[in-house]
Each structure stands twice: as structure tokens, then as C-alpha cells.
Amino acid sequence: MRLAEHLHHSRPSVPLLLAFCSCFVDVVCVLGLFHTFTAFITGTLVVLCTELLEAPDQAPLKLVVLATFLVASLGWYLLLARRRDRARLPLRVLLLAEGLLIILFMLVAGLSAPLTGPLATETLLAVVCATVAMSLHNVIMNALLNRHTPTTIMTGNALKLVAGLVEGWLAGRSGTDAEAGRRRAASHGATVLAFAAGGLAGAWLVSLAGFWALALPAALVLLLGAVQGPVEA
Secondary structure: OOHHHHOOOOOOHHHHHHHHHHHHHHHHHHHHOOOOOOOOHHHHHHHHHHHHHHOOOOHHHHHHHHHHHHHHHHHHHHHHHHHHHHOEEOHHHHHHHHHHHHHHHHHHHHHHOOOOOOOOHHHHHHHHHHHHHHHHHHHHHHHHOOOOOOOOOHHHHHHHHHHHHHHHHHOOOOOHHHHHHHHHHHHHHHHHHHHHHHHHHHHHHHHHHHHHHHHHHHHHHHHHHHOOOOEEO
């Protein structure tokens, strides 16, 4: 089977690679951008609530993330809504755009390192680039690739993994229900493992190469984009 067929948007390898990339990028953001989450907004809210009391000088950066994520997501959804009239949606273009935004984030942060503070111009630019990229990542998964397991919401994936284990093996069921449970457990479990692998890889590579480690997830997303065709609306 050719690489393009392995990486077609209908294949189970796609959410695994995207989960790897999303956690990789978020780990780089946490380590390099003053404990900032850009793909996992729940994390941003938790850190914001903590920093309002413990580190108020860093809290405004989290507000920038929230505002950027909401505005960027609105823009991506408006773009998709206009394209739906044409029946086929540009998955290739959106994945390539995400990869290029990750590269832009890498260049801004890498060339500016070490970042001098949470509200430095370079930090804000890097955070905006990262957040726009990850908002696009989430919109792609929610609007175009929603047949797959989520790639940023591991709480839901972990719950569905456990439910699949119960339905597939532990509840004494048989037939199609048990088989569906096993498939669900395998799918969600693999995504959780890919997400964790991306986080570990991100933490290790950022310790070696700093923000330039982002070249790996950028390359993976660009590769995915390059081999895709349009998605039916």
C-alpha cells in the first residue's frame, strides 16, 4: 500500500499522527511559553485560575490564548461554512495551513529565544501563532475528521477506552456489541498512547533543540496535508 493510501483521511493512522502532534506542540508551549496550553483550552482555564492568585503577571497571556482561540476558531468555521456550498471541503489546504502555522510559531519563538517574559512582544507573537495553529487543528478534527477519535480530549478517550473494555471483555457480552466494544477500546486506547508519545517526544526534543523541535510535528502535519484529497461535505 502506498504512503498516500496509509495516510488517507479515512485511515486510523490519521488521528494517531494528529494526536501525537497536538500533544507535542502543547508540551512545547507549556515548557517554553510560560505554562501555556494552546490546543487544550481546559488546561488554559485551569492555569489561568491558578495564576490569577499565584502568578498574576502571567495570567494575561492565558487571556490572550483564550481570545485568540475563540476568534480564530470563529474564522475557521466561517471559512468552512462558506465552502460547504461547494460540497467538497479543502482538508489538504487546512492541514497544510496548520503545518505552516506551526513552522511560523517555531521561527518566531526559536529566533527570539530565550523569551524574556510572558508579555514580551516575541512571546505574544509566538503564542498567537501557536494558538491559531491549534485552533485550526481542533476545527479540522471537529468539522472534517469527526469520524475519528478526538486528538486533544483525552478524558473522553480514556472513558470510552474503559467503556470499550467493559463491553468487549468484562461484561460477558458476545456478538456485535462485544466486537464493537473491542474496536472502540482499541481505537481510543491507541489515540491516548499516541498522544502520550507525542508529549514525551516533545519534552525530550525541546530539551535538546528548544523550539526548533517543532520541526517534527510541522513536518508530519505537512506530510498529512500533502497526500489528502477533498472531503465530502
